[in-house]
Amino acid sequence: MHNPGDHPLTMGQLSMWRALSVRPPEQLWESNMDFVWSTPPGTSEEQVRQALTALAVRHESLRTVYRAADDLGGVRQVVLRDPIVRFGEASVRDPFDLAAAPAWRAWVRTPDDCGSPQVHVLIHHLAADGAAVRILESDFHALLRGERPADAPAPREVAERQRADAFRARLVAAGEYRRRIEAAAPRVPVSRGPLVRACAHTGIPYGAVRDAARQLRVTLPALLLTVYAQALAATTGRPDQLLWQMSSNRMDPTARRLVSSMTQWVPMLVECGTDGPLRPLARDINVAAVRSLQHGVYDPYAVEAMDFDHGSFFTCIPAPADAAFDPAPPEPRRIEFLAPRAYSGASFYVLAHVYPSVQLTMRVMRSGYGRDEVERFLGTMTDLLLRAVKDAA
The missing domain is CATH 3.30.559.30 (Nonribosomal peptide synthetase, condensation domain)
Structure with a gap:
């Protein structure tokens, strides 16, 4: 029996979870991604913090922790109601505790020439893939300009659709396709x-x-x-x-x-x-x-x-x-x-x-x-x- 506040993972999240489950501890950090966002001239550090907090409110994956299960395929995602944005600096080699807190953090640096602040973001691949990183950056800059992007889809909604009866035939066909191609390859x-x-x-x-x-x-x-x-x-x-x-x-x-x-x-x-x-x-x-x-x-x-x-x-x-x-x-x-x-x-x-x-x-x-x-x-x-x-x- 699952709690009403937790949800299954998307098949993409589940693929990443399976990959993590067989890695030695010293390689867990390798799914971390780090990048830097610029800000317009005159941007204050407080404006950056407010935009990052609004970003976490907007995107559920930035408010999600993960609960393991005896059955590896039964891992669940738990979406926190309130955003927890960790602003402390960290190394890309620091592994995230996926069950303890959302798998991302950000901090702000202002160049020595007193230019605009730069936002450093560290995020786990389970929370965002490459396409999602570009979406996050676009939404961050929109929020910084005071705009309100359209409502964002939620991973739990996609995960539920992927487990619906209407989707089952597609999953089966995709699995059969993968097995057939692998078997035919030299x-x-x-x-x-x-x-x-x-x-x-x-x-x-x-x-x-x-x-x-x-x-x-x-x-x-x-x-x-x-x-x-x-x-x-x-x-x-x-x-x-x-x-x-x-x-x-x-x-x-x-x-x-x-x-x-x-x-x-x-x-x-x-x-x-x-x-x-x-x-x-x-x-x-x-x-x-x-x-x-x-x-x-x-x-x-x-x-x-x-x-x-x-x-x-x-x-x-x-x-x-x-x-x-x-x-x-x-x-x-x-x-x-x-x-x-x-x-x-x-x-x-x-x-x-x-x-x-x-x-x-x-x-x-x-x-x-x-x-x-x-x-x-x-x-x-x-x-x-x-x-x-x-x-x-």
Whole structure:
């Protein structure tokens, strides 16, 4: 029997909870996200605090604690009536006690030149995913301007819908889809190696990649997935690839501005080479990607646990809604090696930011991948993307 004040988790929250349940304690902090928000000139620290408190009133995930259960799939979320905003500074490596207090905190710093305050936010992925972080920032600035954004959807409402009889067939179909794709994918032996991270600043402007995707009649993420698959085929010598893309699960209009953890990994199986015309390959991958995303909501406890060594993982961070479309020439490319972070999760992962120019951040923890191999892979992806842009121009 559950208390009337607690609720089930969304399938995205449940996926994150399952991932956390198998991590060693020293890796629990790796789901923390930290970022900085600017404020307009003349903003006071008190105005910032008031806007952050109003943000917590608006979004239930900022007022939520979690209650574990003997059955891991039965974990519950408890929404607090009053906001608890912790303003003390903290390190990104400080783990949250998810049962004790809402999994976020914020603090304010004013630069030495007496400029406007900067808001530092630390939040757990269970409280917000990448799309939700952008919603939070937009709402924070609206509240700071004295505006009142429209009412926000609540995670508990989405969670209840996902457990309704009308949704059951969709969950079953998504689970079957995931099992079928994983079973059909070739199993390649993988052993873990040291963590290497690098970012390829491709210098390719957002507008050029957007126009290339339009010429090919595919989505921009599908074009990047195509280039990813081509680079994998070129560097591994295997044409068939199991790709995992991150689904935001916000195709439902009622969830588009939901602040919570909605994301889940969904698979797709592609076969490609680096030669031959790009258009038919990109269109095939576009169809496979759309079909995959249509199965993005599944019960993580109804399928096998994620094997983060099986396949290659990919996330595309889209351009902001107000992105400028001014044409810009390509800039010089460069590869920057980054400090190691987040040893949990996918052992082969590329994260693509597309605005204002394409940046490809690669993280790999597989034997046989050192700095030289990572640099070659990112260079191959950049060359293939540049060729696609030039061919479509």
